[in-house]
Amino acid sequence: EKVMTQSPATLSVSPGERATLSCGASQSFGTKVAWYQQKPGQAPRLLIYGTSTRATGIPTRFSVGGSGTEFTLIINGLQSEDFAVYYCQRYSNWPPQGTFGPGTKVDMK
């Protein structure tokens, strides 16, 4: 069974600190990764696509790492507006579809 994971489920961080979020898969869901941020009551927002490209307007404190079956989203110098749930999505070039991970909630320590 193909399983996508995100860890940790919850990450408690103080403002100004670094947050490291992981996205893994038991098998290959696709070679690319996207990351989304969702705040309560809002639609998700694209942060990263094509594994490492920041979407328009996304600050440089958001960066990515990893390859193969394990990818990471790194948030340097966490700001108050960064407290949210983060989802990764694994996909291939084609067809247009993708599997989302279960999410990591980043909350304030």
Added chain:
Amino acid sequence: DVQLVESGGGLVKPGGSLRLSCAASGFTFSSFTMNWVRQAPGKGLEWVSSISSDSTYIYYPDSVKGRFTISRDNTNNSLYLQMNGLRADDTAVYYCTRAVLIEPSAMGLWGQGTLVTVSA
């Protein structure tokens, strides 16, 4: 403004049907792959369907295949999702999304969502 606005959600009985609409504005709708993504209350995101810019390619996960039909009208900048045979586990907020132009699976623009509740 560049935006997507969904409509058509509501309360429906198990086995019933519903048609969601998404009105796009502020961009060249006919150039983009479009998608529906849903989120059950308190849960994560689930991809529901994708349609290529000219409707040539259409995809569904197994969970909705045979029950849901995605379509688009490029003349009127609209996306649709016809949902038949609705079940309780289809209860969710349904988001209309626009793909990134060069990455058809990455969802660069999201609507505010419309809630579908399936209950007797």
